[in-house]
Amino acid sequence: MLTLEDIVTYYGNICALKGISLDVEQGEIVTIIGGNGAGKTTTLKTICGLVPATSGEVCFLDNDITNNPTSDIVGAGIVMVPEGRRVFPRMSVLENLQLGAYLNKNRLEVKEDLEKVFDLFPILRDRKKQVAGTLSGGEQQMLAIGRALMARPKLLLLDEPSMGLAPKIVANIFNIISEINRAGTTILLVEQNARMALSIANKGFVIETGNIVLEDTAENLLRNEEVKKAYLGE
Amino acid sequence: MVFEQIINGLTLGSTYSLIALGYTMVYGILELINFAHSEIYMIGAFIGLIMVSVYKLPFIVALLLSMAASCLLGIIIEKIAYKPLRRANRIASLISAIGVSIFLQNAVLMSAGPQARAFPANFNVTNLRLGNLQISSLQLIILLVSVVLMVGLHLLIQKTRLGQAMRATAQDKETAQLMGIKIDQVVSFTFAIGSALGGAAGVLVGIYFNSADPMMGFFPGLKGFVAAVLGGIGSVPGAMLGGLFLGLIEMLGAVYISRYKDAIAFAVLIFILLLKPTGLLSRRIQEKV
Numbered sequence: 001m002l003t004l005e006d007i008v009t010y011y012g013n014i015c016a017l018k019g020i021s022l023d024v025e026q027g028e029i030v031t032i033i034g035g036n037g038a039g040k041t042t043t044l045k046t047i048c049g050l051v052p053a054t055s056g057e058v059c060f061l062d063n064d065i066t067n068n069p070t071s072d073i074v075g076a077g078i079v080m081v082p083e084g085r086r087v088f089p090r091m092s093v094l095e096n097l098q099l100g101a102y103l104n105k106n107r108l109e110v111k112e113d114l115e116k117v118f119d120l121f122p123i124l125r126d127r128k129k130q131v132a133g134t135l136s137g138g139e140q141q142m143l144a145i146g147r148a149l150m151a152r153p154k155l156l157l158l159d160e161p162s163m164g165l166a167p168k169i170v171a172n173i174f175n176i177i178s179e180i181n182r183a184g185t186t187i188l189l190v191e192q193n194a195r196m197a198l199s200i201a202n203k204g205f206v207i208e209t210g211n212i213v214l215e216d217t218a219e220n221l222l223r224n225e226e227v228k229k230a231y232l233g234e
Numbered sequence: 235m236v237f238e239q240i241i242n243g244l245t246l247g248s249t250y251s252l253i254a255l256g257y258t259m260v261y262g263i264l265e266l267i268n269f270a271h272s273e274i275y276m277i278g279a280f281i282g283l284i285m286v287s288v289y290k291l292p293f294i295v296a297l298l299l300s301m302a303a304s305c306l307l308g309i310i311i312e313k314i315a316y317k318p319l320r321r322a323n324r325i326a327s328l329i330s331a332i333g334v335s336i337f338l339q340n341a342v343l344m345s346a347g348p349q350a351r352a353f354p355a356n357f358n359v360t361n362l363r364l365g366n367l368q369i370s371s372l373q374l375i376i377l378l379v380s381v382v383l384m385v386g387l388h389l390l391i392q393k394t395r396l397g398q399a400m401r402a403t404a405q406d407k408e409t410a411q412l413m414g415i416k417i418d419q420v421v422s423f424t425f426a427i428g429s430a431l432g433g434a435a436g437v438l439v440g441i442y443f444n445s446a447d448p449m450m451g452f453f454p455g456l457k458g459f460v461a462a463v464l465g466g467i468g469s470v471p472g473a474m475l476g477g478l479f480l481g482l483i484e485m486l487g488a489v490y491i492s493r494y495k496d497a498i499a500f501a502v503l504i505f506i507l508l509l510k511p512t513g514l515l516s517r518r519i520q521e522k523v
Contacts (some may be wrong), residue, residue: 049410050408050411050412069416070411070412070414071394071411071414071415071416074412074414075412075414076506079412080412082408082412083407086406086409088401088402088405088406088409090401090405091401091402091403091405095398098398099398099399099402099410099413099415100413102395102398102399102413102414102415103413103414147413151413151414
């Protein structure tokens with residue numbers, strides 16, 4: 001569904017991605033794990049066209065989308081939930097969700113999708129008039145995911161959904177991610193919480209300083225001695 | 235007497251508000267002070283003048299045509315002078331803005347000449363009396379047009395899809411892109427709306443003082459900028475409030491304190507910035523996690 005072929009990305013003079021190749025099959029949950037500054041977020045931003053790739057190719061559903069405008073990539077069905085939620089803080093919950101459906105001009109569909117999101121996250125229905133900046137971290141994460149779902153993604157990119165959240169809420173969010181996947185959305189998940197991510201994923205990539213160093217099924221990665229030592233804290 | 239000065243102040247202030255909106259909207263999206271804005275105001279006044287005196291068009295038609303032309307001018311200025319510099323150092327765009335301003339002033343100077351042109355009003359100015367209160371029909375028109383434009387702007391920003399996109403872009407540009415919003419489109423739109431309001435202010439002031447000249451944008455432009463800062467730059471209601479507030483202070487100050495009304499306006503600016511540096515209705519700065 002999505003393939004990255006030898007992607008190189010620079011931030012100014014700094015080479016953040018040094019030739020990343022990976023692939024995501026339809027229906028999968030794929031996770032990218034790695035430490036701080038390894039290039040996880042940059043990988044997602046390059047896929048979305050927020051950061052230009054210097055070389056290499058991003059293919060989505062057999063189309064070359066490398067360095068396309070972000071709005072086109074979103075229109076093609078790749079939607080990202082950015083790191084740190086990034087809800088629009090001075091807008092209401094409802095407006096945030098409406099913005100998620102910005103490219104969908106069919107009002108009926110938007111209304112349907114809104115109901116689906118409210119069913120998935122009932123708390124958002126109760127708070128739909130509330131200003132998003134006043135929500136708790138967990139609620140903001142739910143809003144950010146709900147907002148992304150409003151765009152009817154084929155592939156959902158999630159950047160550190162567990163960041164800064166209490167363990168109980170993290171478990172809840174991960175349940176919902178699995179649920180979204182079962183409903184038919186393919187997921188590419190970037191996480192520092194490797195154990196949590198591998199527990200729901202089919203496949204994982206380990207990234208270190210801009211290179212993919214390991215690629216395997218999630219089960220194998222959970223048993224891998226090096227992964228255990230470096231990322232699972234055993 | 236006091237009431238009449240208040241009316242005078244609000245009339246003047248409403249034009250400041252219209253100018254301030256252009257500054258504040260562009261700043262909200264691009265964090266750029268568009269110093270060419272005062273020239274859009276000036277050119278708006280000239281276009282209004284030409285429409286009224288040469289083509290003998292009714293005032294409202296002249297106003298709309300002038301707004302449309304200002305709109306176009308704003309979009310062109312953005313495309314030529316700011317867009318290529320969007321990733322450059324911020325000082326570069328600022329210098330470019332000053333350059334555009336000087337260019338436009340001189341272009342009008344060359345084609346229209348340095349002397350002030352009269353704005354022959356093709357309607358009768360009458361004084362309306364409400365008890366002891368006297369208000370000219372001209373003032374009433376200015377206030378009415380300003381209010382209509384500001385209410386229209388409010389509805390546009392709060393209720394339409396593009397308005398929503400503008401607010402989202404002002405709050406978080408990168409995330410706005412992830413919603414599928416095209417930033418270039420929003421920027422063009424912002425310049426268009428801000429410039430149309432600036433041009434409208436030019437026409438209103440032109441008929442009020444019955445004159446237009448190539449340097450007429452300087453002080454109102456500065457005052458509009460002061461009004462935007464007073465209200466909290468980036469805040470749309472702030473710009474509206476800041477303009478009215480500045481107009482009132484200027485008029486009342488000129489009558490009751492000293493006739494140096496420009497000095498009063500800038501003294502107020504300094505005073506407010508000392509007390510509340512972010513302006514009266516500043517946008518709350520949200521910490522990003």
